[in-house]
Amino acid sequence: MDKIEAHIQYFVIRMCRQDLKDGVTWLQNSPAQSPAMILADNGFDVWISNIRGTRYSRRHVSLDPNSADYWNWTWDDLVMHDLPALIDLVFKQTGQKIHYIGHSMGTLIALASFSEGKQIDKIKSAALLSPVAYLSHMTTALGVVAARAFVSEITTIIGLAEFNPRGEPVSDFLKALCAQAGVDCYDLITALTGKNCCLNASTVDHFLKNEPQSTSTKNLVHLSQTVRDGVLSKYDYGSNDFNQAHYGETKPPRYNLTNIPHDLSLFLSYGGQDALSDVQDVETLLDCLKYHDVDKLHVQYIKDYAHADFIIGITAKDIVYNQIISFFRNQG
Template identity: 65%
Template structure:
C-alpha cells in the first residue's frame, strides 16, 4: 500500500508539472497578481471535454467572427494521423498580390486556439494576416480536432504510441508539404512557441524542412531543460515515470480526465504545495495576462497528448541531453535506433545561413535563460547576420502567447524580422 501511494504521488508530481508548466498552456495564469481558486477551476472542468469551439471549429468560433476569411483543412501524416489546419489567407482589408505563407505551431497540451484568444489587434495570426501574410495554424495529433486516424481510434492505446519524435518525423513534414503545395511552392516562414520550437529545432538538426523553409521565429524556446527553475518540474522528471504509467496503463494524457484530476488533488493535499498560485511557482511570474483571456483559455484548454510524449519531455530534464525517446532498455533502443542509447539531436547541424529569430524572457521558469544560452551556444557558428535574439526581462512563459502587450513587445519584432526578408 505504501509503495502504491508513493507511485501515485510521483505520478501526481508529473501531472502538476506537465499540466501547468511544461508547455504554456495548461497554466492557470497569474493575472497581474495571484490567480486564486485554480484548483477549483480545474476540478470544475473535469469531464468538460467539449468546449463551445468543439462543434464550430477554430475558424467559425474565433476567426470569421472578426471579419477574416478562414479555411479548414485536413492533412494526413505518413503514419495515418489526420491533422486539422486553419488558413487565414488575408487580412480584413482585402489586398491583391502575392502573400508570404507562415505556419504557426502551438506547444504541448494545447491547440491552435491559444493563438487567437486575444482580440484581432493583439493576436499573432491576425496581426500577420493584416500585414500581408498567408497564415496557417497547425494543430498536433491528439488535440481535439486531430483525434482521427486512418485505422486507429483514440480509445486504442496504439493511437497514443508516439512522442514528440513523431511530431518531428511526421506532423511537421505533413503540414509543410501541404502548405508548400497549396501556396505554389513558396518557401515558408515558421513561428513556434515552447514545444513548437523544440520540434522545429529537432527537425532542422536532421536536415528536414530546410528546402521549404525561409525563416523561423522561436518564442520562449525549449531545447534544453537543465536549468529549469521550477522545483516541482525537476522532481517530476526524476520520478520513475515509465514504470508508473506502464502499471496504470494510461496511454492518453488527458488533463480533463478523472485520473489526472485525482492525481492533482492528491498532490494538492501534500504539505507545502500551494494549489492556489501554481503558475508563478512553476512557469515564472507572467507580467501581462488579461483576465478575460485567461477565462477564455480555461474554457478551451488544456488538450490531451500522449503519456509517452510527456515522458519524453521529462527525459530531457533527467538526462540533460536533447535526444530521441529512450525506451529505458538498451535492447529496445538497439531495436529502434541500432544503438544502445538514443541518438542526440545535434543542433549545430542547423544550416548556418537560415534566418532565425529567438525571443525569450527573464522570468520564464521553463525556458530558463541558462537553457536559452545553451541553445545559443549550439548556434555559435551561425551566420551572425542571420541570427536575431530578443531578451524581455519581465516576460514569462505564457506572456509570449497571451500577453496583452505582446503585440508591441514581441509580435512587432517578429513582423519586422519576416518583413525584412521580403525586401
C-alpha cells in the same frame, strides 16, 4: 487582403508536459492582440495547426483515439513525420517558402527537425518564442515534480496511454502532485510557467476553460527524460536491448543542433521570468548556434516576460510580434 506578402506556418504546440494546448491558443486575445490576427492584418497568409491528440486533431486513417496504439508516440514522431508533413502541405498549397512561428514545444520540434534536415528547403525563416531544447534548469516546482513522476514510469502508475487532464485518473494524479511540499497550484499558470507580467484576467479565464488538451503519456515520459538527462535525444526505451532494437545502438541518438543550417534565418525571443524556458537553458541553446551566420540570427531578451506572456500577453504585439513582422519582411 489585397497582397499576400508571405506564408506563415504556425505550429502552436506548447510544452506538452504541462502546456497541453491546441491552435486556438493563438486566438485567445482580442483580434488586435492575437498573433494570428495581427499577422493576417499585416498581409500574411496564416496557417494554424494542431498537435495530434488535441480536440481538432483526433482522426486517423486506421486507429481509434480510444485505442492504446493511437497514443503510441512522442515528440520524436512530430519531428520526423508531423511537422515535415505540415510544411509540405502549406508549401504545396502556396508555392512559397514558409515563415514558421513556434512557441515552447513548437520550438523544440522545429529545432530538432531542422537539425535533421527535414523540409529545410521549404523554410524561409523561423521565429521561436520561449525556445525549448534543454530543460535542466527549469524552475517551476510543479514541472520538476511532474518530470520526476513521469521518469518514474508514470504509465505503470495511472495505466493510461492517453494523458487527458480532464479525466478523473489524471486529475487525481495532478492533485497529488499539487499537494507535495513546495508546489502551489492555486495560481496554475504561474505554477507552470513562471511569474507572467502581462496577462489579462479575462483571457486567462477563457484560456483555462478551453485548455489543457490531451497528449500521449509516452510523450510526457520523453519530455521528462530530457529534463533528467540534460541532453536532446530520441526516446529512451529504458534498456540497452530495447534501444538496440529501435535504433541499432544501445543509447538513444542525440539531436545535434549544430547541424541546423547556419544560413537559416532565426528569430529567438526569451524571457527573464520564464520558469520553463529558463535563461540558462536558452544560453545552452545559443551556444549550439554560436557558428550561425551573424546576420541570420536575431536574439531578443525580455527581462519581465515569462512563458505565457509570449502568446497571450497584452503587450506582446508591441514588444514581440511587431519585431517578428519586421524580421520576416527583411528576409527577402
